[in-house]
Amino acid sequence: MENYEDDFSESNIDQLVIRFEKMVEDGGSLYYEVDELEELLEHYIINQRVELAFRVIGIAGTQYPGNKQLAIKEAELLSITGKHEEALELLSEIELLESFNPDYYLAKATVLSQGGNYKNAIDSLFKALEFARDEHDLIYLNLAIEYQNMEDYPRAIEFLKKSLTLNYDSEDALYELAYCFELSRNYDDAVLTFNKIIDHSPYNAHAWFNLGASYQALGQFEKALVALDYVLIIDEDFHAAYFNKAMVLVKLERYSEAIELYKRALSFEILDSLIYFYIGDCYDNLEDYKNALLYFEKAIKKDAAMAEGWIGASSSLDMLERELEALEYAKRAVEIDNKNGDYWCFLAGLEMKYDLPYDAVNSFEKAIEMGYLLEDVWEDYAQLCLTLKDQELAKSVVDRGQAIHAENKLLQVYRSIIHYRDREEDMGFELLVQTLMQEPKLIEEFILFYPQAMELEEIQFLIESMK
Numbered sequence: 511m512e513n514y515e516d517d518f519s520e521s522n523i524d525q526l527v528i529r530f531e532k533m534v535e536d537g538g539s540l541y542y543e544v545d546e547l548e549e550l551l552e553h554y555i556i557n558q559r560v561e562l563a564f565r566v567i568g569i570a571g572t573q574y575p576g577n578k579q580l581a582i583k584e585a586e587l588l589s590i591t592g593k594h595e596e597a598l599e600l601l602s603e604i605e606l607l608e609s610f611n612p613d614y615y616l617a618k619a620t621v622l623s624q625g626g627n628y629k630n631a632i633d634s635l636f637k638a639l640e641f642a643r644d645e646h647d648l649i650y651l652n653l654a655i656e657y658q659n660m661e662d663y664p665r666a667i668e669f670l671k672k673s674l675t676l677n678y679d680s681e682d683a684l685y686e687l688a689y690c691f692e693l694s695r696n697y698d699d700a701v702l703t704f705n706k707i708i709d710h711s712p713y714n715a716h717a718w719f720n721l722g723a724s725y726q727a728l729g730q731f732e733k734a735l736v737a738l739d740y741v742l743i744i745d746e747d748f749h750a751a752y753f754n755k756a757m758v759l760v761k762l763e764r765y766s767e768a769i770e771l772y773k774r775a776l777s778f779e780i781l782d783s784l785i786y787f788y789i790g791d792c793y794d795n796l797e798d799y800k801n802a803l804l805y806f807e808k809a810i811k812k813d814a815a816m817a818e819g820w821i822g823a824s825s826s827l828d829m830l831e832r833e834l835e836a837l838e839y840a841k842r843a844v845e846i847d848n849k850n851g852d853y854w855c856f857l858a859g860l861e862m863k864y865d866l867p868y869d870a871v872n873s874f875e876k877a878i879e880m881g882y883l884l885e886d887v888w889e890d891y892a893q894l895c896l897t898l899k900d901q902e903l904a905k906s907v908v909d910r911g912q913a914i915h916a917e918n919k920l921l922q923v924y925r926s927i928i929h930y931r932d933r934e935e936d937m938g939f940e941l942l943v944q945t946l947m948q949e950p951k952l953i954e955e956f957i958l959f960y961p962q963a964m965e966l967e968e969i970q971f972l973i974e975s976m977k
Contacts, residue, residue: 523549534565544574551583555590563587578604582617594625612642612649619652628659647676651683658686663694671703678711688720692727700724715744719751726758734758749778756788765792783812787819794822799829817847821856833864844876851882859890867898878910885915892924896959904928919949927960939968950976 530550533540542550547570554563567587570580581604588597601618608614615638622631632653639649650673657666670687674680684707691700704721711717722737735758741751756771772789776782790805806823810816824839840857847853858873874891888911895904908925912918922945929938946953953973956963963969 523553526550527553530566531562534562542569542573544577544580547574547580548583551580551587555583555587558590560587560591578608578611579613582608582611582613585621586617589621589624594621597621598625610641612638615641616649616652619656623656623659628656632656647673647680647683650676651680651686654683654686654690658690663690663696666690667694667696667699674707678707678717679714681716684714684716684720688723691724697724697727701728713744715741715748715751718744719748719754722751722754722758726754726761729761731758731761735762747778749775749780752778753781753785760788760792760795763795765795768792783809783816783819786812787816787822790819790822790826794826797829799826802826803830815846817843817850817853820846821853824856824860828860828863836860837864844873848876849880851877851880851887854880855882855887855890858894862890862894867894870894871898871903883914885911885918885920888915888918889920889924892921893959896924896927899931901928901931919945919952920955923952923956924959927956930960930963935966935968943972946972946976 526546526549529540530542547566550566551563551570554560554566564587567580567584570577570584574580581600585597585600588594588600598618598621601614601621604614615634619631619634619638622628622634635649635653635656639646639653642649650669654666654669654673657663657669667687667690670683670690673683674687677683687703688700691697691703701721701724704717704724707717708714708721718737718740722734722741725731725734725737735755738751738755738758741748742755745751752771752775756768756775759765759768759771769789769792772785772792776785786805786809790802790809793799793802793805803823803826806819806826809819810823813819820839820843824836824843827833827836827839837857837860840853840860843853844850844857854873854877858870858877861867861870861873871891871894874887874894877887878891888907892904892907892911895907904924905928908921908928911921912925915921922941926938926942926945929935929941942956953976
């Protein structure tokens with residue numbers, strides 16, 4: 511495969527581009543060498559300046575009408591502008607003459623892939639591999655990407671390993687390999703593979719980073735920290751390593767250290783809003799609610815649509831006893847993401863706490879409507895109904911909750927209370943006994959929501975028998 515990097519320095523390409531664009535601006539005409547036109551095409555294709563790329567094609571057709579390499583580049587250009595059939599037709603016209611040219615098969619694979627024909631793209635890449643004298647690592651990488659497109663991750667991993675065997679320092683191949691391991695959840699193989707790569711390339715920061723991420727996914731956080739430390743020793747400006755190391759420290763509940771690393775990550779001016787949110791979350795875990803609020807506020811200032819930032823700030827405001835603001839922020843979160851059942855439940859919790867029970871009923875119903883069906887929503891909602899002494903609503907909530915969580919003992923206790931309130935003492939007592947035989951401590955929950963039970967002889971006897 512041809513490579514013009516030795517012929518064209520960056521400054522030469524810049525001069526060539528300036529010269530060409532001045533020609534276009536002046537409406538003139540200049541003569542170009544074939545390799546100059548190829549370089550111009552490559553430049554404009556990479557930078558997605560399609561109009562100028564077609565200008566180059568026009569000149570190429572005039573000055574070198576029979577040049578097959580330029581025809582291959584034209585096919586690539588047609589493909590990226592969505593003209594896949596035209597690109598394939600053009601390639602078919604030169605197929606016989608270019609049947610031993612690996613560049614031809616690479617271009618054809620690209621066109622086929624962009625048209626969604628991954629299987630034939632793979633066949634074309636194998637042809638390129640057959641005729642290529644060098645750059646096999648890049649062809650293996652392209653094969654891996656096509657297998658990724660087909661969601662055949664084991665085959666993709668196989669070819670990425672082959673690519674890295676030829677070039678251990680390929681950042682693209684390392685990135686794709688980590689991505690495939692993540693999608694296939696094959697982290698044990700990931701650890702083995704990245705360790706082997708490090709054996710051959712011990713100062714490869716990307717390999718160390720991927721190793722750390724693999725340990726992180728396996729929950730082996732101490733090993734992840736060691737790997738990420740090596741990344742930062744090799745490259746102190748590897749911003750993702752600061753971010754990942756902070757996340758690992760959070761898992762280890764080392765929040766103060768995590769905050770320092772998140773702040774270091776901020777200096778790279780990426781993911782600002784997300785990092786501010788994570789710093790706020792660390793302060794929240796340290797019960798430093800003033801600083802938590804400060805950073806949650808920074809997060810939503812950077813990204814006003816960050817619903818979790820509004821929830822975080824609401825939580826901090828709640829802990830700081832700033833009730834009206836806490837409610838306002840929680841409501842803002844559900845306005846931004848009104849399909850998030852978690853946020854509706856959080857709002858319901860605040861409304862219960864701030865003596866807005868009927869607002870809380872509405873929020874719980876919204877949470878359920880949005881598919882939030884975990885046990886805690888039914889438990890909290892049932893508690894609210896029992897507090898309101900709304901028998902019909904309490905029955906409805908317990909019925910719906912038990913239809914999903916039939917073995918939930920707390921809901922069984924609440925049903926027992928409903929029976930007692932409906933003067934169905936025998937049914938209530940029988941259900942209560944069945945429940946307490948498995949969870950005796952739930953007698954406290956029963957008495958909390960039905961305190962008059964302490965006046966009943968059978969309940970007194972039951973309590974005594976459990977001592």
